[in-house]
Amino acid sequence: MQDLDNFEGNCQEKSGFLFKHLCDRPSVDRCVVCAKCVCDFHGHQTPMGTQCAICLRSRDIGSETPNDSIYPTAYHSRYHHYQSTNSFQNNDPRVTISEPGVDPSDDSASNLGDGDFTEDIAPDDGDGNFGNDPADFTEGDSEAFQDDSGNDFETDMGAS
């Protein structure tokens, strides 16, 4: 039988968005199926009693995704969908790679204090310009606006 004493006091469920890791919340109950300690986030009330997310999923109760509040799985499937249909090329000019050893964006990562803003990550050139943006006002707009024919703004957006 699994020794649960080592984890007594802490939730034993693994969760996370980018990577799975042990939950560090205090446990409040045990899963009725696998006897795992679970916190109030990871314990789900069922007619049988409290169950952990894994046991609940394995029983496939409905189409419910019980862990979504702290592990938004829907974004993972959407990521894989968009990534597979991605038209982004590796030699795309938008990808900029600094030379090995040169790291302009890194102001010495080892010196960062916990949670400090490392730098101003504003994506502009310091002047509020962002290059060519499809939403920018253009010369074409200027001509279109000469005649105020009552076109609404949304129509003008298409013109640019």
Place this chain on the structure above:
Amino acid sequence: MREIDCNSILNKGRLETKGSCSEIATAIAKIDKLVSVRIPLQISYTYAIIILLWAFSLVIFLVAYSGSMEKFGNDLFSMFFQRNTFDLKAFGIAAAFSISICLCFRIFFLEKKLVGGKKIGLALASIRLFGCDMGKGALLQLSLDLSAHNKKEKLTHKNKQGPWTISHYYDPWLRMSGKMTDGTRFNLLVAERFQSRYRPHKRKSIRERSTTITTVKFLAKPGTNCQLNRIRNKAGSLVGLPTWATLKTLEISNTSLKLTASTSEKWSFGAKPVKGSVDFLELIALAMLSLYEILNLANQKRNA
């Protein structure tokens, strides 16, 4: 972390704090509740009181004065200026009118607090998203600017196009940084780039456009010797962003990754976005997943 005073933040329109992720999330949730539930409720109540006061005044006016403005005016004048009589009916109408004016001011000030509703909600959703991979007591630094995007200090420059003067604003309203349990540090920036086109002559006209930009930056855990530049040929194919967003840049260096994407769509956030708008949290989540996949690949290469 010192206690966050929700009302003072809504009055100032700015929150800058550093503390544990869960504490900040609780404080922001409180502000969110205030903005999305309590203040709209207070506004509704105030409108209801104004309507009741006006109805009360109208009934007295019609019953006691038979709708005669002259009679009512005379009574009011004699009560306030000649001060020889006290007319309860005229006083009641005047009092109801004065209170309703005060309540209109109250609505005006309450509505001013509602400006950052969407911003607060997205900030809270982002904290919860990043918080999934942060430890219980992990520190989070947050800067949230709820003030209007077209404030003077946010004006970056002006230029002319024909008869039009275009004002360019840049409003970096959400900044967040912290460290995940695996040692990866992150920075998040959400900014509004706003253009206002104004023609002073001929027929006056103002037109506006805005783009919302998000930048997510990951710094690999110091000392892991994560060689990101070795995977330069594959990094692009790991990016997966929603079709309604435009990738601006993906910057890769030895130890850091930075992805900038933008959208001109109207946005909301969460599992059920408002009809006709996109889920902005999806863009942030997918940018995070894209960068983390690249980091993972770099680590796999290093271990291989």
